[in-house]
Amino acid sequence: MSSLAARRRSPLALLMLLFLGLTFTGTAYAALQTGAAPGTSAEGASQEQLGEGRQLFLANCASCHGANAEGNGEAGPSLYGVGAAAVDFQVATGRMPLPAPGVQAERNISQVHFSDEQIEALAVYVDSLAPGPDVPEEQWLDASQGDAANGGAVYRTNCAMCHNSSGTGGALTRGKYAPTLMGVDAQHIYEAMLTGPQSMPVFNDQNITPEEKRDVIAFLKSIEDGANDQGGHTLGSLGPAGDALFAWTIGILAFIGAAVWLGRKAA
Amino acid sequence: MANPHHDDTAPAMRDDAAAPARSETFQNPGLPPHVPRRADGDPKAAKRAxxxxxxxxxxxxxxxxxxVVAYFVIDPDLKGYLLGIGEINLFHLAIGVTMGVSLLGIGLGAIHWAxxxxxxxxxxxxxxPQVSGDDDREAVAQTLSHGWRSSQLNRRSALLGSAGGALGLFALPIVLPVIAGLGPRPQGLYTTNWAEGTLLRIDPSGAAIRAGDVTQGSVFHVMPDGxxxxxxxxxxxxxxxxIAKAKDQVIVVRLDPSLIKSQKQREWGYEGIVAYSKVCTHVGCPVALYEQQxxxxxxxxxxxxxxMTDDCNVIFGPAKRxxxxxxxxxxxxxxxxxxxxFREPVGPSFWERERPGLMGVE
Known part of the structure; x- marks a missing residue:
């Protein structure tokens, strides 16, 4: 305690304090953040909320999507009909506002610049321009009510080819990729299926019903909890590429080392 | 004196020239001197080893x-947390570690002993010397020569030809069934369970699909009715x-009809909804990574x-069709x-694939 007190005037102490403070507020903020409340849509939104949403939209989105969300050619698509669900997914996962043009917008949960209320206001405003899918109701997000086995069947047919059979993501064409689904909020998984962000196709309620979407969430949460792990290190569950990298570099190096040691003369 | 550097190197060059001509072969360096180990001289060290x-x-x-104990005692579904690895099946961990230690003990013991x-x-x-004595070599040559002559091969050459032919052709009855038995020709790829009027059903739920359900940007993975x-x-x-799942799987998407480049693709679809076999024409993996943009x-x-906008023509990769x-x-x-x-066989190419008439259509 006394040694800590003695160092409190060191210039490093300030840096350390800054680092810790930023880390903790960042993580705590990210952990609490889920985005708009379940069921958010333009219906029943107050005039005040719509006004706040419009202000936020003009300040943060309009430069690419146009002042009335009509789209701006290459810079950004029209947001008519994307719905509150798409806005919540893009903004609450940190994909939008896009930090820089690139192959695709990346999930960046520590860079969400808006509070839940602000995301909700933004979502109802965009939804009020031309309605689209709403933020899902709470009942469809509860993994404990889902059937993980059926969810696995739906997942393997519709999702596994891009997101990997263990939900850890994979490569697409020309630098695009399907992100990992591990550690993703149930609400965002549901919204992604419903709205088809970026390269991902849309899975509407006629294709995968809300019950089946909940089953998929239950399946993903069960493998997140280790239901697929039968022991040993998963090496990221990336499939044969990760395993081969491990075997061919670390494994074979160890064998060569052992062979050299065996062949040396004892003295 | 004008170039001191040259002066420095000059004596070395003279030395070289004076040395005897270098031999082309290396001298045998012999074995390094033997160093006795501690256990060789010290009985205490030997006992310790x-x-x-x-x-x-x-x-x-x-x-x-x-x-053996772990195999019978530990519940195969028991899980636990291990530092650095995370959640792990303790049954697998226990039998893996005990078997590893068992093998490692034998290996390390043998190496340490050696x-x-x-x-x-x-x-x-x-x-x-490898070569035999002259007498033995002469005797073998005599024996071979005697055998050749006494079997009359020196006079009746047809014997050698016919015997060679018989022995050579005997390989055919052995090799032929192996090659012919590699499996049936892929006849199965000519037919699928799709026929006129077969309902498209969503896999795995089994729901039928209305044209209006297929919105732009969505993708349906379907199987034939039943x-x-x-x-x-x-x-x-x-x-x-x-087998049905491997052959009949189909992907359905709706495209903006103005994007579709092929007239045939537009005609075989319905208002921009098109259905394609999901079996890759390269080696038959399910092609299902659809990028909606x-x-x-x-x-x-x-x-x-x-x-997909150009009749699913190949734009990259090893597939040829x-x-x-x-x-x-x-x-x-x-x-x-x-x-x-389908009007053509699904899946990867095979020799008879292009033969006309087998599909019942041109």
Missing amino acids: EIQVVVLFTLSALASIAF KTLMPDEEVVEQRH WVGHEAVEEHGAEEAM THHLLCPCHQSTFD ALPQLPITVDGDGYIVAAGP
């Missing part, structure tokens, strides 16, 4: 016993259901990429049905 080897072998024996106690003197074993989910396994058996369809196995299109239409109730079977 012996004990170490015994401990290693005993450790192996104990681990083997522990393996390195500390077994003799490590370098020994040179002289080799005797071949979906557990019901198909119960009705047709697991093997038939699996670029309309590219990517095969995860070897990165073959198909352009476009994916076969399934003609579709809408029945009286508004559900999407096949307008006919």
Whole structure:
């Protein structure tokens, strides 16, 4: 305690304090953040909320999507009909506002610049321009009510080819990729299926019903909890590429080392 | 004096010239001097090495016993947390570690024994000349020559030819069944369970699809009516259901009709909804990575990429043919049905694939 007190005037102490403070507020903020409340849509939104949403939209989105969300050619698509669900997914996962043009917008949960209320206001405003899918109701997000086995069947047919059979993501064409689904909020998984962000196709309620979407969430949460792990290190569950990298570099190096040691003369 | 550097090197060059001409072969350096190990001279060290080897072998024996105990005692589903690895199945961990220690104990014990106690003197074993004596070689030549002449091969050459032919051709009855038995020709790829009027059903839920359900940007993975989910396994058996899944799988998307470049693709679809075989024309993986913005369809196995707006022609990768299109239409109730079977074999190429007439269509 006394040694800590003695160092409190060191210039490093300030840096350390800054680092810790930023880390903790960042993580705590990210952990609490889920985005708009379940069921958010333009219906029943107050005039005040719509006004706040419009202000936020003009300040943060309009430069690419146009002042009335009509789209701006290459810079950004029209947001008519994307719905509150798409806005919540893009903004609450940190994909939008896009930090820089690139192959695709990346999930960046520590860079969400808006509070839940602000995301909700933004979502109802965009939804009020031309309605689209709403933020899902709470009942469809509860993994404990889902059937993980059926969810696995739906997942393997519709999702596994891009997101990997263990939900850890994979490569697409020309630098695009399907992100990992591990550690993703149930609400965002549901919204992604419903709205088809970026390269991902849309899975509407006629294709995968809300019950089946909940089953998929239950399946993903069960493998997140280790239901697929039968022991040993998963090496990221990336499939044969990760395993081969491990075997061919670390494994074979160890064998060569052992062979050299065996062949040396004892003295 | 003007160039001191030259002066420095000059004596060395003279030395070189004075040295005798260098030999082209290396001198045999011989064996390095033998260094006795501690256990060679010190009985205490030798005793210590012996004990170490015994401990290693005993450790192996104990681990083997522990393996058997763990195998019967630990619940195979027991899980626990291990530092640095995370959640892990403790049954697998226990039998893996005990078997590993058991093998490692034997290996390390044997190596330690060899390195500390077994003799490590370098020994040179002289080799005797390989060639036989002149007498023996003469005798063998005599025997062979006598045999050749007494079998009359020197006078009746037809004997040698016919015998060679008989022996050579005998290879055919052995080799032929092996090659011919490599399996049936892939006849199965000519036919699928798709026929005129077959309902497209969502895999695995089994729901039929209305044309209006297929919104732009969505993708449906479908199977023919009667071949979906557990019901198909119960009705047709697991093997038939699996074969159907491998051949009949189809991907359905709706494209903006103005984007479609092929007239045939537009005609075989319905208002921009098109259905294609999901079996890659390269080696048959399911091609299902549909990018809704670029309309590219990517095969995860070897990165073959198909352009859905251009009749699923190959734009990248090892596949050589476009994916076969399934003609579709809408029945009286508004559900999407096949307008006919596939017009070409699905899946990877095979020799007889292009032979006309086998599909019953041109």
